[in-house]
Amino acid sequence: MKAIDNVSLRLNAGEIVSLCGENGSGKSTLMKVLCGIYPHGSYEGEIIFAGEEIQASHIRDTERKGIAIIHQELALVKELTVLENIFLGNEITHNGIMDYDLMTLRCQKLLAQVSLSISPDTRVGDLGLGQQQLVEIAKALNKQVRLLILDEPTASLTEQETSVLLDIIRDLQQHGIACIYISHKLNEVKAISDTICVIRDGQHIGTRDAAGMSEDDIITMMVGRELTALYPNEPHTTGDEILRIEHLTAWHPVNRHIKRVNDVSFSLKRGEILGIAGLVGAGRTETIQCLFGVWPGQWEGKIYIDGKQVDIRNCQQAIAQGIAMVPEDRKRDGIVPVMAVGKNITLAALNKFTGGISQLDDAAEQKCILESIQQLKVKTSSPDLAIGRLSGGNQQKAILARCLLLNPRILILDEPTRGIDIGAKYEIYKIN
Numbered sequence: 150m151k152a153i154d155n156v157s158l159r160l161n162a163g164e165i166v167s168l169c170g171e172n173g174s175g176k177s178t179l180m181k182v183l184c185g186i187y188p189h190g191s192y193e194g195e196i197i198f199a200g201e202e203i204q205a206s207h208i209r210d211t212e213r214k215g216i217a218i219i220h221q222e223l224a225l226v227k228e229l230t231v232l233e234n235i236f237l238g239n240e241i242t243h244n245g246i247m248d249y250d251l252m253t254l255r256c257q258k259l260l261a262q263v264s265l266s267i268s269p270d271t272r273v274g275d276l277g278l279g280q281q282q283l284v285e286i287a288k289a290l291n292k293q294v295r296l297l298i299l300d301e302p303t304a305s306l307t308e309q310e311t312s313v314l315l316d317i318i319r320d321l322q323q324h325g326i327a328c329i330y331i332s333h334k335l336n337e338v339k340a341i342s343d344t345i346c347v348i349r350d351g352q353h354i355g356t357r358d359a360a361g362m363s364e365d366d367i368i369t370m371m372v373g374r375e376l377t378a379l380y381p382n383e384p385h386t387t388g389d390e391i392l393r394i395e396h397l398t399a400w401h402p403v404n405r406h407i408k409r410v411n412d413v414s415f416s417l418k419r420g421e422i423l424g425i426a427g428l429v430g431a432g433r434t435e436t437i438q439c440l441f442g443v444w445p446g447q448w449e450g451k452i453y454i455d456g457k458q459v460d461i462r463n464c465q466q467a468i469a470q471g472i473a474m475v476p477e478d479r480k481r482d483g484i485v486p487v488m489a490v491g492k493n494i495t496l497a498a499l500n501k502f503t504g505g506i507s508q509l510d511d512a513a514e515q516k517c518i519l520e521s522i523q524q525l526k527v528k529t530s531s532p533d534l535a536i537g538r539l540s541g542g543n544q545q546k547a548i549l550a551r552c553l554l555l556n557p558r559i560l561i562l563d564e565p566t567r568g569i570d571i572g573a574k575y576e577i578y579k580i581n
Contacts, residue, residue, distance in 0.1 A: 152178040153351045155194075160296065160327045165318065167330045167342040167359070171371055171570040172542025173528035175351040176331055180298050183329075184218040185211040199295070215295030219285045221304055221541065221568055222480050227274030232256045234273050235288045259287040263317050278429060279310030286317060297321065298329045301541075301568050303337060307429050315341050333570045335364040347371055372572040380578055388419035390456070392559055397450035399435050405447065409435040413450075417559065434477050437561050441474045442467045443482075454559075468497065471558035475548050475565050479541065483548045486537030490529050491518035493536045494547055498554045521550035526576055541568040549577065 153175040160166050170176050181187045183196060185205030196203045198214055205211045208218075225234050232249075235256055241248045256269040263283040273281060282302055289297055299318070303311040318328055318341060332338055338345060342359035347370040354370050369375050393416040401407035410432040417423050427433045438444040440452065442461040452459050454470050461467050467474070476482035484493055495502070495514055502514040518532050525546040529539055536544055545565065552560060566574050 151351055153182075153192075153348070156348060156351070156353045158329075158346055158353075158356075160329070162295070162327055163322050163325045164343050165322055165328045165330055165341055166344045166346055166356075167332065167338040168346050168348070169331075169333075169335075169338060169367055169371055170348040171572050172540040172546075172568075174348050174371075174540075174570075176348060177300065177540060178351075179348070180218060180300065180329070180331070183211070184208055184216050184298060212292050215293055216298070217289035217292055217294040217296070218298040219282070219289065219300065219302060221301035223278075223281055223285055225273050225281055225284060227272070229273060230269065231260070231267060231271050231273055231276075231284055231287075232269035234284060235259060235269075235291050237288075239291065255291070256287075259290055262290060263287050264313065277310070278305045279307065279313065282306065282310075282314060283317065286321075290321075294326060296327045296329070298331075300331045301333070302330075303332065303334060304568050305429065305564075310429075311337065333568065335367055335571070338367065339364060349373060368571050371570065380575075385420055387421045390416050391419045391454065392417040393451075393453040393456075394436075394440065395451040395453070397436060397439060397448065399432075399439050399444055399448035400446050402444075402446035409446070410439065410448070419558075434563055437474065437563055440467070441472060441561060468555060468557075472561065473497075473552035473555045473557035473559070474561040475545070475552055475563060477563040477567070479544055479548055479567075484536050484544055487535050489533045490522070490527065490536045490539065490547055491515070491532035494518055494521050494550045494554065497551055501554070517554065521554060522547075524553075525550045525580075526573075542570055542573050545569055546573065546577075549580075553580070 156175065156179055158166070158168075158179070168176050168179070178187070182192050185208040188206045189204040198216065203211060203214060226237065229237070232252055236252050241252050241255070253269050260267060260269070263286050265280060265283050265287070267276070267280065273284060276284065286297070302314060306314065315337065318330070322328065330338070330341055339359060339362070344356060345359050345362055345367060346356040347354040347367065349371060365375070395414050397410055397413045398408060399410040401409055413432070413436055415423065425433050425436065435444060439448045439450070440461065442463040452461055459470055461470065480486075485496070495518060499509065501517070502510045515532070522529065522532060527539075527546045527550065528543050536547060539547070545568070549565070565577065569577070
């Protein structure tokens, strides 16, 4: 089974090319080949960079040529400082001793280049996601980057942070740095791109000037069909109140003096869709983590389900009350990467396949797995494939399949379409 098949991509210095495609279309595979994560010999074809063929055996080989990739899940060490992250593995030394004065001076210049007004001694874990993204770019610039690959760089950023990032990319373009931009946010793709390349099912569908393409054109090329009325208003009725939260307050897990949620109250009716809005860091995730019993800090308040007060202090208690949750950070909280796709789907509902005895009914479990994969259209070569090898969007579908398998009365979705292509969003929206 080919992940990519006879795909060609061409860039000029200072050009911004957006790479578009559905989840599992081969975008990530192509980028891993380009930056040396998949070594020469594991693929067919050639990589010509600055007139020379690259036969990389390691990502360091491509970094030395000036190719850098910034993944959706940032590769920063949160416990280290900004300076230490930027120079990690690339320290400036004299006679075997690190020259912190020279590194500090260089770090300050790099931070200024990406419009970050912070101290090089700032701990990365204390920065917001937007600032961390810019630190990653500064780290790439420190390696004399000539081609910067950005994979879903704005998935977790606010509109203001996104605007800053796009301005930085345009500035890099003026300095002759080429960029491959991967995003499912088509408004950003249109705003930032010179050229748009679309791949589908591992094959190159077309490359066109961005100025001559509409968002609908991109969608049609991505999914192979025209999608109309993507998110129609579906008629539905609401019933009695099923959930009520009163005076929820949650404190920072480490600093007990900082409130992450302050006196929040709301209610939910059967059949109702309740949207919780707010900026990044406003307390949305913390609120629902308390409801699902996984907030690591102290919290207080009252939770009522069907008018009865309940105490939920862990996810098992939440599931027992009919609550399921798709977490914001699927890599950290949503999957077991080395476990099979199918096993990840049934992980929270194994009691369905035991029939009161300790031994699993493998046939019943496999039948359920195949039905879930078909219902959510999870792209996988096999239910036994490690879920960590799927694209982020297909991992998200598998997590949602796991939640639906619980037949929840209350389904919590925290950023459910983060890193999800337009076709997958449509499929998720249509789930009954």
